[in-house]
Amino acid sequence: MRPPGAPIPDTPPLTPSDLATGARNFRLKMAVLTLRAERALNATRDRYGRTVLPEAAATARALRAREAIAEYRSHLAPHAEELLGAAHLAIDERTPARHASGWRSVLYDLASSASTIRHALDHPAAPGSATEREQHQDLWPHLAAWADHGYIAADLAEQHRRPGVPLTGDELLDWTDRAQAAQRRDELELIESWYAADGKPITLAYLHEDDDSTVVALSGDPDAPGWHVLGHYADEYAAGQALPPPVPPGVFKPDASRFNRPEQAPETTLQELLRDIHEARSAGDVSETLLTVAQHGYEAGPMVRLHELLRTAGKFAAALETVQGRQIGGRLTALSRQLDFLTQEVHEAAEELGETVAVLPPYRIPHTRSREQPAVNTTPAVPPPRTSTPARHR
Structure with missing residues (x-):
């Protein structure tokens, strides 16, 4: 005391x-x-x-x-x-x-x-x-x-940790050759990557050889020529302690804010649009729904939003400045262009459908609700469980 x-x-x-x-x-x-x-x-x-x-x-x-x-x-x-x-x-x-x-x-x-x-x-x-x-x-x-x-x-x-000494000389060449050979066999499994304070990328990977697996650190883009092994470690924790610590990653859109987002534009969901078509009786009804799907401007439709999403994702992939990033960015950009063309086709088809002024033939009779309701004291069918493929988070 x-x-x-x-x-x-x-x-x-x-x-x-x-x-x-x-x-x-x-x-x-x-x-x-x-x-x-x-x-x-x-x-x-x-x-x-x-x-x-x-x-x-x-x-x-x-x-x-x-x-x-x-x-x-x-x-x-x-x-x-x-x-x-x-x-x-x-x-x-x-x-x-x-x-x-x-x-x-x-x-x-x-x-x-x-x-x-x-x-x-x-x-x-x-x-x-x-x-x-x-x-x-x-x-x-x-x-x-x-x-x-x-x-x-x-x-x-937290950038106060001093990294260990990287491999040099013959040991560096030996481990780099082994890692590159494993990559050609598709036995170099990437784990995660980050940038060091000097701006150089570091990638952790599992090097699989026979029945053994070793954690190695790579310097450079693993999909581009010139990368080499920095070191090999007992596990991921030991690698993290020995390697240069990660610096804050970059951002894609500098003015984007998770906590101060602008109010979103009004939009109609695809489920509502599909329901509108199910309830339609005339070509004009479906024409209006399709025009909404392909609409541009402030209240853009789902197809236009999806085009924007693919185009933006393509720019993000290219901004990674890696070989794989540029290739995937090109694929996404190409898909966005195809979707843009498809959106124009949907818009033209919607206008042509509306010009037909047609209605459904009268033999298409509606079913009354009473036929679809479950019997008294019965339980509605349970929907099948959602299934998903486990994803590895990095």
């Missing part, structure tokens, strides 16, 4: 990992409360995604901001500046790379957001007032910025 009057011992300084944990916990909490808020916002929209209860939507957003401020105060407010300082120090200690200036720009933006949030926490508005709601609304973009990009500061702060 501490004697009366004795000085209180100094609290030990937080390690870079401790600081990083605070940022990651904040992002996790933000993901949970954002999902909860999105469910509440969905209840304020109609079937097409349009907001029909604006007051309830405003209340849901206000609650989201209030909870986010509480999580920031708990996980980041005490040490945000210290975390950013550790991240800057990590950049200073590493070999200069072209992405370093971009990281610094993100860290400066996070520091500005932290300052804005700190000022609001030190000068809170009256609880429950309109001013408080406005203050919280103004803080949301800054809270979202930390949730979106705080991982960069966290990952950089």
Whole structure:
């Protein structure tokens, strides 16, 4: 027990990992409360995604901001500046790379957001007032910025681990030859990849030889000439400890935000469109449905959205800057062009169908609902279970 009057011992300084944990916990909490808020916002929209209860939507957003401020105060407010300082120090200690200036720009933006949030926490508005709601609304973009990009500061702060010595000389040539031979036999199984601070890619792989398997690290693109083996390890954990730690991966769309997404355009689901065709009686009814499917513009139809998805996925694959990425990106781009042509065909067919002004012949008689309903005290048939192929997450 501490004697009366004795000085209180100094609290030990937080390690870079401790600081990083605070940022990651904040992002996790933000993901949970954002999902909860999105469910509440969905209840304020109609079937097409349009907001029909604006007051309830405003209340849901206000609650989201209030909870986010509480999580920031708990996980980041005490040490945000210290975390950013550790991240800057990590950049200073590493070999200069072209992405370093971009990281610094993100860290400066996070520091500005932290300052804005700190000022609001030190000068809170009256609880429950309109001013408080406005203050919280103004803080949301800054809270979202930390949730979106705080991982960069966290990952950089943990760049203090020194990697082991890579293979050299004859040992390097021997292991590289063995790995390349295994690749030709299709027995080099890739596990995961990352970029080191110097901008060079590293890939972990299982090297299968006879009945044995060894974890090896590759430097360079495994599908391009010139890659070599950095080292071999007992397991994946040992490899992670010996290799240069990963730096934050890049982003595809720099202004995209998981936590501050714009409101989506209204859209009709394919199930609803298919139901419209099932319930149709005239060619005009189906023509309108097909025109909706192939519609361009703000309220684009499913075929146009799918074309956009394939085209964007193709650009993403090409942005990986690997041999396989460029090849797959080309395939996806070609598929998007085919779909664009198909969309035009559907639009023309829809117009021609509408011009027929035809209706279904009268012998197609509807069935009454009573025929399809299950008998009393019986249980409707259970749908078959969903089956899926297990996917390996990397």
